[in-house]
Amino acid sequence: MTSTEKTERPSExxxxxxxxxxxSLDTKKDDLEYWLTEHLRLSGVYWGLTALDLMxxxxxxxxxxxxxxxxxxxxDNGGFGGHxxxxxxxxxxxxxxxxxxxxxxxxxxxxxxxxEYVASRQDRQTGAFTGDEWGEIDTRFSYSAISCLSxxxxxxxxxxxxxxxxxxxxxxxxxxxxxxxxxxxxxxQIFCCVGALAIVxxxxxxxxxxxxxxxxxRQLKNGGLNGRPEKLxxxxxxxxxxxxxxxxxxxxxxxxxxxxxxxxxxxxxxxxGIADRPGDMVDVFHTLFGLTGLSxxxxxxLKLVDPVYCLPxxxxxxxxxxxxxxxxxxxxxx
Amino acid sequence: xxxxxxxxxxxxxxxxxxxxxxxICLLPYQNILPKDQYYPFLLIGSNxxxxxxxxxxxxxxxxxIFMNLYVDRNQGCSNDKLxxxxxxxxxxxxxxxxxxxxxxxxxxxxxxTATNARKKLILNNLLDPSEELKFINLIFTFPKHSxxxxxxxxxxxxxxxxxxxxxxxxxxxxxxLFQLEIPIIQRVVELYPKNYYAWSHRHWIISQxxxxxxxxxxxxxxxxxxxxxxxxxxxSDHSGFHHRQLCLIKKSQFYNSTIVNFLGISRDNLLGQxxxxxxxxxxxxxxxxxLWFNEIRFTRDLILRYPGHETLWYHLRFLSAIxxxxxxxxxxxxxxxxxxxxxxxxxxxxxxxxxxFENDLEFSRYCILINSDVDDxxxxxQKRCAIAYELWISELHGASKNNLDSLISKLVEIxxxxxxxxxxxxxxxxxx
Numbered sequence: 001m002t003s004t005e006k007t008e009r010p011s012e013x014x015x016x017x018x019x020x021x022x023x024s025l026d027t028k029k030d031d032l033e034y035w036l037t038e039h040l041r042l043s044g045v046y047w048g049l050t051a052l053d054l055m056x057x058x059x060x061x062x063x064x065x066x067x068x069x070x071x072x073x074x075x076d077n078g079g080f081g082g083h084x085x086x087x088x089x090x091x092x093x094x095x096x097x098x099x100x101x102x103x104x105x106x107x108x109x110x111x112x113x114x115x116e117y118v119a120s121r122q123d124r125q126t127g128a129f130t131g132d133e134w135g136e137i138d139t140r141f142s143y144s145a146i147s148c149l150s151x152x153x154x155x156x157x158x159x160x161x162x163x164x165x166x167x168x169x170x171x172x173x174x175x176x177x178x179x180x181x182x183x184x185x186x187x188x189q190i191f192c193c194v195g196a197l198a199i200v201x202x203x204x205x206x207x208x209x210x211x212x213x214x215x216x217x218r219q220l221k222n223g224g225l226n227g228r229p230e231k232l233x234x235x236x237x238x239x240x241x242x243x244x245x246x247x248x249x250x251x252x253x254x255x256x257x258x259x260x261x262x263x264x265x266x267x268x269x270x271x272x273g274i275a276d277r278p279g280d281m282v283d284v285f286h287t288l289f290g291l292t293g294l295s296x297x298x299x300x301x302l303k304l305v306d307p308v309y310c311l312p313x314x315x316x317x318x319x320x321x322x323x324x325x326x327x328x329x330x331x332x333x334x
Numbered sequence: 335x336x337x338x339x340x341x342x343x344x345x346x347x348x349x350x351x352x353x354x355x356x357x358i359c360l361l362p363y364q365n366i367l368p369k370d371q372y373y374p375f376l377l378i379g380s381n382x383x384x385x386x387x388x389x390x391x392x393x394x395x396x397x398x399i400f401m402n403l404y405v406d407r408n409q410g411c412s413n414d415k416l417x418x419x420x421x422x423x424x425x426x427x428x429x430x431x432x433x434x435x436x437x438x439x440x441x442x443x444x445x446x447t448a449t450n451a452r453k454k455l456i457l458n459n460l461l462d463p464s465e466e467l468k469f470i471n472l473i474f475t476f477p478k479h480s481x482x483x484x485x486x487x488x489x490x491x492x493x494x495x496x497x498x499x500x501x502x503x504x505x506x507x508x509x510x511l512f513q514l515e516i517p518i519i520q521r522v523v524e525l526y527p528k529n530y531y532a533w534s535h536r537h538w539i540i541s542q543x544x545x546x547x548x549x550x551x552x553x554x555x556x557x558x559x560x561x562x563x564x565x566x567x568x569x570s571d572h573s574g575f576h577h578r579q580l581c582l583i584k585k586s587q588f589y590n591s592t593i594v595n596f597l598g599i600s601r602d603n604l605l606g607q608x609x610x611x612x613x614x615x616x617x618x619x620x621x622x623x624x625l626w627f628n629e630i631r632f633t634r635d636l637i638l639r640y641p642g643h644e645t646l647w648y649h650l651r652f653l654s655a656i657x658x659x660x661x662x663x664x665x666x667x668x669x670x671x672x673x674x675x676x677x678x679x680x681x682x683x684x685x686x687x688x689x690x691f692e693n694d695l696e697f698s699r700y701c702i703l704i705n706s707d708v709d710d711x712x713x714x715x716q717k718r719c720a721i722a723y724e725l726w727i728s729e730l731h732g733a734s735k736n737n738l739d740s741l742i743s744k745l746v747e748i749x750x751x752x753x754x755x756x757x758x759x760x761x762x763x764x765x766x
């Protein structure tokens with residue numbers, strides 16, 4: 001098969017190519033893109049490592065180097081920056097913990113300090129979380145804090161009840177969630193809020209049937225999913241929408257075949273990697289979320305992903321955390 | 335020979351310092367105009383073009399200067415070297431940090447450590463917050479730059495900082511500051527439509543308006559007019575409609591502050607017995623009901639003009655929920671619908687139907703009926719949206735299972751690719 005033929009309609013997942021693509025990312029230091037993403041390198045490592053692990057290639061990145069790098073991003077106050085030298089932030093602290101759990105190397109850092117940092121990000125009055133000392137509030141940060149502390153088994157360090165109350169204030173009439181109270185429903189924020197509620201055993205607060213309907217309405221004719229009404233489809237919503245549906249036990253509400261087809265078509269068969277939509281430039285973020293989407297859809301050859309933590313399922317099991325999704329919760333219609 | 339990073343970086347700084355730049359853009363090609371003193375940059379009037387091929391060199395140079403000064407290599411990541419320069423009055427270091435962070439944010443406004451450094455400079459009166467707002471305006475002239483939360487939060491932080499600086503200043507008017515924000519946001523959402531962070535910033539401005547001042551009421555009325563014009567011409571922009579919803583809720587609060595609690599409301603909360611709200615004056619209630627009734631009529635009109643837009647039907651779903659909420663609070667039954675002026679020329683009766691459950695169904699059926707013989711993508715979509723809306727309001731009003739089932743059967747027929755409706759249909763059997 002020539003490469004042009006393959007580009008037209010890939011019908012399978014090219015794992016080897018994607019592994020090579022992720023391995024090559026750290027060698028592109030003369031590329032503008034490398035520099036423009038430098039401040040979030042730690043997220044990049046998480047996206048790449050998780051993708052590799054799901055493709056049964058976690059060793060494609062050297063464990064010792066990964067752990068050493070993560071440790072070098074930690075600050076005295078316990079928080080992590082997005083890269084060496086960058087200020088600490090809750091998002092990167094969460095990514096650091098995710099990476100360390102994949103590598104089973106939590107002992108490389110001072111966990112108590114991390115707990116202290118994450119807990120200090122909660123506004124005890126409203127229950128909301130700020131990303132860093134400068135006060136930005138977003139339900140993304142609520143999720144990061146709750147997932148992070150749950151993975152460290154230290155949810156006791158925050159006011160879970162207040163945190164839940166804040167998330168519920170961000171719920172809209174359509175069953176969805178936004179970034180702050182009153183903000184528009186957005187599939188990525190919905191993943192964060194539903195994931196956080198799942199961890200703190202509060203899924204009963206979600207209008208599951210209503211939200212499930214809204215999430216299903218995100219699927220477009222070409223099989224891809226968008227994140228808000230009348231927006232373009234994007235591979236990353238294969239994760240945001242599907243993970244939320246999965247947590248609510250309603251993945252079967254999505255047309256699986258059409259979505260799988262859409263994700264596979266967004267592969268770049270020359271460079272490896274998956275793009276936001278067919279024909280665009282690939283990046284590691286969309287590569288991961290294409291793969292996690294496929295994993296939730298039961299695509300063969302991939303490890304199972306946990307829809308709450310966005311980690312390979314075996315990692316969550318190794319940590320000893322219960323499955324916080326549909327197994328415990330009802331399954332909706334049929 | 336190509337220019338080295340240091341020369342490029344210094345030239346760029348010199349241009350920015352000596353000119354009033356109003357717009358920046360990236361040049362995907364080489365500057366082929368005759369070489370002038372700005373080459374390889376392109377300066378036309380107040381517009382500055384930066385050639386894409388040099389970006390990474392300039393970025394690396396600025397990055398090196400900033401990180402070198404900001405990060406204390408001896409202490410790993412932790413640092414407060416910036417505060418040391420402040421305390422030692424090290425003007426040179428501070429100037430270099432200002433320049434390098436400016437350059438970094440021009441090229442990458444998500445570089446949060448740079449915005450943090452600039453906040454520290456503002457707190458120490460080494461950077462003027464109003465000038466910083468103008469700097470962000472300039473960053474936003476590059477559309478893709480407006481699509482990240484870091485720079486928007488930086489903006490919000492600066493506004494809050496300016497407000498706190500003037501707390502005891504009687505002459506300072508917050509509304510003047512907010513007034514400046516609207517045109518900036520407006521320009522950004524035109525350049526980059528459906529921009530979540532720009533609209534969130536706009537919501538924040540509205541949420542900050544005090545509900546006891548006539549100044550803020552007129553601000554809100556202006557905003558409602560701008561939004562009416564905006565949604566009329568952007569019927570698929572859900573973010574725009576969402577913002578209009580927040581403005582309408584805010585406007586209702588001017589009439590009755592108990593309207594505030596629509597946040598976090600579940601559909602289940604609307605299914606119970608109506609609560610009759612205490613001590614409402616009927617004039618104020620009439621004004622609220624009229625406000626929302628007008629919006630419903632306005633939306634119906636748009637739906638008929640622009641068939642097949644999911645956004646418009648979603649807006650109508652929201653309005654039906656609000657209407658239910660208003661009746662839940664005891665507002666609706668107080669008004670005499672016969673006294674309400676007809677919408678538009680009054681000819682289209684369906685626009686003016688009082689939006690109770692039955693009439694809502696009638697509107698939806700009307701939308702399906704007209705054009706029912708036309709085979710067109712928009713008409714098919716309109717039909718699908720209309721039946722989905724019927725399902726939505728039927729659930730909202732606790733309609734019988736039989737009614738819901740028949741709607742779902744219709745939806746399976748019109749949207750065979752949707753597993754959702756199929757799953758619901760399959761569940762009928764399970765129930766029987």
